[in-house]
Amino acid sequence: MSTVSPSADAADATAAPAPAWPGPGPAGAELALHGVRLGRPGAADVSGPAGLRIAPGELVTVVGPSGCGKTTLLRTLAGLLPPLEGRVTQDGEPIRRPGADRALVFQHDALLPWRSVRANVELPLAIRRVPRAERRRAAREWLERVGLAEHALKLPHQLSGGQRQRVQLARALAGGPRAVLMDEPFGALDAHTRAGMQDLLVEILRGTGATVVFVTHDVDEAVHLGDRVVLFGTGEVLDVPYPRVREARNEPATAALRRRVLDSL
């Protein structure tokens, strides 16, 4: 099972049991960067955190100005892009290629436009060869959870931007991933829709146990959603005093954190 070289940091990783779909919610994955240099070969390096450990089930937000390479971090974690140096691991095992364990939610237009909403949500299950009837049932459930059950047969372009992002959430979670990597998923939405989507996200993540890495350039969003906030430029990691508590928005501790994050940008 363990094919990693016996290095110190791999030893402490607790290998979670492989989840079987459909489970009551697979355990979240531990994601870690070890001495990583991010970037695409040939392009300019991306300054980013070199070392980071994200605990199973944790929701970590990553903040940084637009265009600083936050997407590169997510693509590296997803396994779409190998790091230039260092190791990226999931539960201590190096991440070599993308896989269903780590779902990626894109900023926009990642739904396949030729598939109906339902067929999009079923896609990760179809890839996993889940029988059709079961797929249908799971897709219906997820669409109900994101409030789009009556739009199941529509095409993505017939929905609004916010609705499309809800479908993307449903699609990402339908596959039962152990980690969800979110790339400014609400970045293109207006403020009102965005707050609603944040609440929905918190709501539907409940019970999945999935680890979440949420990239955003919106400081309020980062401070509200995260258990911890990673400042992308410096790699600093800050604890959030009241994770996902809207009422704590104006608490002094929250305000202090917000100021600190803002200062770092």
Place this chain on the structure above:
Amino acid sequence: MGRRLVRVASLVVALGLWQLLTSLDVRLWLRFDQFPTVVEVASAFADRLGTEAYRQDLGHSLRRIAVGFLLAAVLGVAAGTAVARSRWAADLLGPLVEVVRPVPAIALVPVAILLLPTNEQGIVFITCAAALFPVLVSTRHAVRALSPVWEEAVLTMGGGRARVLCSVVLPGALPGIFGGLSVGIGVAWICVISAEMISGEYGVGYRTWQDYTVVDYPGVFVGMATIGALGWLTSTAVETLGRRVTAWLPRPADRVPAGPARTPGTTRSAGPAPAPDTAPTADSASSAPSAASAPAVSLPEKEPVR
């Protein structure tokens, strides 16, 4: 309604003019005195329609174009996809394609004669060669233009190469592929007729040329009318099929009447017609495009998505 009238009128006026010029034996630099009249052509057509020979010619030409075009479609899509997706294929096939592409398919007649044992196969070969390149090039462009996000989405769901090919590349490239097929069917007709004229036994092109050599001018025009009708029929079939399989493309009829369509912000997709907000009970596989309310727009909406 009015437009249909104009279209019919345009045809009728052209035929009327033809009849007038030829029946009066007009010679105004252009010489219409030897030209068959519409009535002569029509009666020749009527005579020929029921004959066994005519049916045989039709059958031969149609079979040649069907085989040649289908071969070209399969090969073109496969090669175009390979060239666009794999560096190896691009290096191996790319230069070949670029060198062979400018050669008119009809200039390949000697090649066909040298290579292939029968005349019949030669004609199919030329037809296929003609349709191949439009399909190949359109497919290559369409595949290259696909948004990488779709592929990455499928990869991060655990999909492999085959899954990406079936679920992303081919469906996403279909609008472009059908652009190539539409061009390809037209070129295929040009070449099947030319090849039949050069080396055919039977076939509409062969018959047309035969009629010319025996100075049966009405017969020549019957041949031309037949080719026109067949070409129109087949390209309509390709277009219709294309429109059906790319029904997911956003159509003007789907859009919100005023303001920029498809932008985030509107919480409901307020279609012009009360969209069939079907309850999710139906188990039909694919969703029909909802706003079929507008009278089937017959504009060629062939642009690929991006």
